[in-house]
Amino acid sequence: MKTFDVMVIGAGSAGRYGAKAAAKLGAKVGLVETGPFGGLCILKGCMPTKAYLRSSELIGLLKKAPEVGIYPGKHVGIRFDQIKQRKDKLIAEMADDAYQGVLRHPNITLLSGRARFLSGKEVQVGDERYSAERFLIATGSRAMIPPIPGLEEAGYITSDEALEMESLPESMVIIGGGVEGTEFGQFFARMGVKVTLLQRGERILSHEDEDVSEALAEILRNDGIDLRTGVREVMIERDRQGEWISFEEHERVQKVEAEVIMIATGRTGNIDGLHLSAAGVETHPLGIVANDFLQTSNPNIYAAGDVTGGAQIVNMATYEGEIAGTNLVKGPVQKADYRVFPRAVFCDPEFARVGLSERDARERGIPVRVGKFPFSDLGKAIITDRTEGFIKIVADAQWGEILGAAIVGAEASILIHQAAVAMHFRSTVEEYAKISHIHPSLAEIMLYLADEMVGRE
Structure with missing residues (x-):
């Protein structure tokens, strides 16, 4: 029976980052993947969907082109076969890059097969048995199918x-x-x-x-x-x-x-076939129960990413993977902090949010003041004909600290990082209003709202 210091089950975003974090600290890591290699983000999630959405975004631009004096023609030609071929090529390259990155790491051994716990310190992968002192479960998620008759x-x-x-x-x-x-x-x-x-x-x-x-x-x-x-x-x-x-x-x-x-x-944690009961790992309806250190009910087994049933966004999965990988080697020394996590919906125009929504704050009984500013009043949005949507800031009622922001509008997935950085440093609305912004730019929308909220309009 081969023994590792750490075994990571699942080589998606959380698993790869967890394996690399543990390996960087000197642990000998066995990384188990059933295949195909790449994880949800690369194979079926973030990257392929955004490759597709780029095509639909261009269609939207072409349809609006006459409003700025450009006439591309009455009918937009769509070659769906080319759209898919482009997506497939990009995804194959990304998956191979991730695969080669794992293979190159001297402290990580890639194991192919489906893992099944035999106990809290042993797993079976295919026909082989392996042991480790600690484990990370990062098996991602699968689609939930509702019970619809027929x-x-x-x-x-x-x-x-x-x-x-x-x-x-x-x-x-x-x-x-x-x-x-x-x-x-x-x-x-x-x-x-x-x-x-x-x-x-x-x-x-x-x-x-x-x-x-x-x-x-x-x-x-x-x-x-x-x-x-x-x-x-x-x-x-x-x-x-x-x-x-x-x-x-x-x-x-x-x-x-x-x-x-x-x-x-929606999706639920992918735990089928892991035989978690043999390892003493508790679950809930959407996945595996984990604490702030990413420990499961078995303190030597951690879980990160979609499998925990939390917010299914890749930046959270990689963050949790790194924390879990560190804690696997050093013990539970680092807690996950979810205060600042930007997320987006890549429709056109986009939606993005970070921190508390207005609804979150009200439900938690947090006294807040809320400001809102439309893109239709923003110079750069007007001259570029991207006036749909708004920005909203949720700030602490007494001190003015920015607690959250939401944006519906052009380039929301980019603009939201202004609020994320401000929140990371616990900036108040008043402090943010002192920052100079390029004019004209879409980024000014947050400055103009901050000015309004502190009475400097």
């Missing part, structure tokens, strides 16, 4: 299969109005697919503030998406005409036909 018989796709489609359908129903539903819905709509988006709650991205959800809903509808909210009792039915998705919307039964059904109702 769904299995009708057939469906998730985001995984959506990225492998060889051709575009004429119509699609997307069930779920979260990040995946929003991004894929807009992409397929701009590709010319008739998209119907069904959301169980009364608004899409229901965890965000109401004004954010309303702004994004308007964006989707402007792209021709048939957005239905407050949906209940979804089922798939068949009749002589074909397959129908039946649902109740605000107490009225509706039916819609679609060539493809896509499920985008």
Whole structure:
């Protein structure tokens, strides 16, 4: 039986960063991956979806071009085969780069196969058994499939299969109005697919503030998406005409036909087959229970990334991986701090947030003052014809410390880092208002709002 100091199960973002952090501290690390190599972000998440969304972003720009005096033609030609080929090529290169990075590390041994715990200190990978003093579980997540009558018989796709489609359908129903539903819905709509988006709650991205959800809903509808909210009792039915998705919307039964059904109702920790009970690792409905040190109920086994069921964003996965990797070697010396974590939805225009939303603050009973400034009042947005959306800042009511920010608008995923940096250094709105900004620039939107909030407008 081969022995390692540390074994990491899963070579996605959290697993690779955890393995490298432990190896950097001198640990001999066994890194287990079932394959294909790369993890969700590279293979099925961040990178391939954003490659696709770049194409739909350009379509949006071309459609708006006449507003600034440019006429690219009445019809935009779409070669979906080229879009997919470009995506596949980029992803293959990124996956290989990540693979080579692991192979080059002298303290990491890559093991291929599916891991299964035999005890708190032993795992089986394929036909081989390995032991280690400490483990990191970073097996990522998988799509959650809701119990919809008739769904299995009708057939469906998730985001995984959506990225492998060889051709575009004429119509699609997307069930779920979260990040995946929003991004894929807009992409397929701009590709010319008739998209119907069904959301169980009364608004899409229901965890965000109401004004954010309303702004994004308007964006989707402007792209021709048939957005239905407050949906209940979804089922798939068949009749002589074909397959129908039946649902109740605000107490009225509706039916819609679609060539493809896509499920985008969230993801859950990928723990099947790990035999966690043998290792004494507790779970919850969305994954593995872990404390602030990323320790599980077995103090020698850690968990990081999507498998814990937390916010499924890659910058959090890599952050947790590094902390877990350090704690695997040094013991529980570093806690995870989630105060400043920017995240984005890459629709067009984008949405991004960092820190507390207004809703978060109110629900926690934190006294705050909230400011809001529209892109339609920003010079650079006006002259570049990107006036949709707004920025919102949530600040401590007494001291003015910036506790959170949300942006719906052009380049939101870039602009949000201004707020993230300010929050990292615990800047107040008044202090931020002293920072000089280039004029004209989209970045000024945060300065103008800060000026308003401190009465310097």
